[in-house]
Amino acid sequence: xxxxxxxxxxxxxxxxxxxxxxxxxxxxxxxxxxxxxxxxxxxxxxxxxxxxxxxxxxxxxxxxxxxxxxxxxxxxxxxxxxxxxxxxxxxxxxxxxxxxxxxxxxxxxxxxxxxxxxxxxx
Numbered sequence: 557x558x559x560x561x562x563x564x565x566x567x568x569x570x571x572x573x574x575x576x577x578x579x580x581x582x583x584x585x586x587x588x589x590x591x592x593x594x595x596x597x598x599x600x601x602x603x604x605x606x607x608x609x610x611x612x613x614x615x616x617x618x619x620x621x622x623x624x625x626x627x628x629x630x631x632x633x634x635x636x637x638x639x640x641x642x643x644x645x646x647x648x649x650x651x652x653x654x655x656x657x658x659x660x661x662x663x664x665x666x667x668x669x670x671x672x673x674x675x676x677x678x
Contacts, residue, residue: 559632562625570625571633578634584641587627592648595620 562568574587594616601613627645631637 562629566622567625567629570622571629574626574630575633577630582630584627584631584634584636585644587623587630588641588645588648591620591623591627594623595648 562571598613598616598620601609601616604610604613624645627641631641
């Protein structure tokens, strides 16, 4: 299958990595599920609210965004695309964005609340 090369550097890197998976049992839905799990772990880390946890959460969210490229690339170059797979990817992309936003907000709220308690006790 002749597919045009991706434009962005991260999509090009994702394509190089998934070419190893084209003739294996791994499907784009497996990669979507992996991305979902990484995104959930990132959201949980962000919700924790401490500095190290927030950095780990940010890293996992960035990694999850990168892995988001891999499922589509595998579907395109491996001829493994499907309507169900597209819906699955779309549904988890939107739910992950919502969870990440909620985690950031709860982390910011926890930090602001801790600062208020600290300044009131002085």
